[in-house]
Amino acid sequence: MSYKGDVVLVTGASKGIGAAIAIELAEKGLNVIINYNTSQEQADALNETIRKNQGKCEIKKFDVSNYEEVENxxxxxxxxxxxxxxxxxxxxxxxxxxxxxMKADEFDKVLKTNLYGTFNCSKIAAKYMIKQKFGVIINISSIIGLFGNAGQANYAASKAGIIGFTKSLAKELGSRNIRINAIAPGFIETDMTEDLNIIQKKFLTDKIALKRLGKSSDIAHLVSFLLSEEASYITGEVISINGGLSI
Structure with a gap:
């Protein structure tokens, strides 16, 4: 795949899906900025791993929910x-x-990180991308944002909001040569699914056509494609990657 640009910022990249995305993009030759907020040890380890493999990267600590920190x-x-x-x-x-x-602050903190964080970073990135007349933004939503889930009203609301935000921004910035797409992962092997017991995992995999949970690398491969010039006519889309759970 070919890339028109060089510099990519991946938020929440110290572990899980974010780390897999950072590794994938570094392998593609991009200069990766690894954002983290609390997991410094994991961010440092990821930075070292990428550099050992001759990748270009650096780590940058900031809270995506804090507009001033994002701006700086x-x-x-x-x-x-x-x-x-x-x-x-x-x-x-x-x-x-x-x-x-659910307490109000439980709802609020999820919306502030997931949805407001996406807004904060996209708003500031767009300012620079408009000036350079090029840019690509990928927003990580979730299957929960498409179908909801009991006990996750706050998470579902944030991820559904990202979908509407993506489509609106794609219409707003398309004429400026800026593409925006969303990815809606299903159940992926990360820290969020590690706590599931064997019975819970079997219940999930029985509903998945491919009969397994996804891997973080599955999401990373899709991100690398959507950023590439091979995807230059794709914008405003929400691409589900869930092993057939939604069919």
């Missing part, structure tokens, strides 16, 4: 690299609870 981080990126070509909005958290037990 982007200013630093532009000062150093003079461009921001690609943005992968991956940072996300969960705080599950039934609606009658």
């Amino acid at each position: 981080a982007f200013a630093q990126i532009i000062e150093k690299y003079k461009t921001i070509d690609y943005l992968v909005n991956n940072a996300g958290i969960v705080s599950d609870n039934l609606i009658i037990k």
Whole structure:
């Protein structure tokens, strides 16, 4: 695959899907900026892994839900690299609870990280991408944003919001040569699914056509394609990658 740009920021990239995306894009030759907020040890380990494999990367700590921190981080990126070509909005958290037990701050903190974080980074990235007349943004949504899930009203709302946000932004920025797409992963082998017991995992895999959970690398491969020039006529799409769970 070919890439028009060079610099990519991946939010929430210290572990899980974000780390897999960072590794994949570094292998493709892109200069990867690994964002993290709390997992410094894992971010450092990822940075070392990529560099050992001759990849180009650096780590940058900031909270995507804090607009001022995001603005400062982007200013630093532009000062150093003079461009921001690609943005992968991956940072996300969960705080599950039934609606009658869910506290306002449990709802609020998930929306602030998942949805507001996507808004903050996209808004600031768009400013620079418009000036350079090029850019690609990938937003990581979820199958939960498409179909909902009991006990995850806050998470579902945030991920559904990302889908509407993606489609609106694609219409708004398409004429500026900026593409925006969303990916809706199904159940992927990450920290979020590690806590499931054998019975719970079997219940899930029985519903999946491919009879297995997905891998973080499955999402990373799709991200690398959507950023590439081979996907230059794809924008405003929400691509599900769930092993056939939704059919």
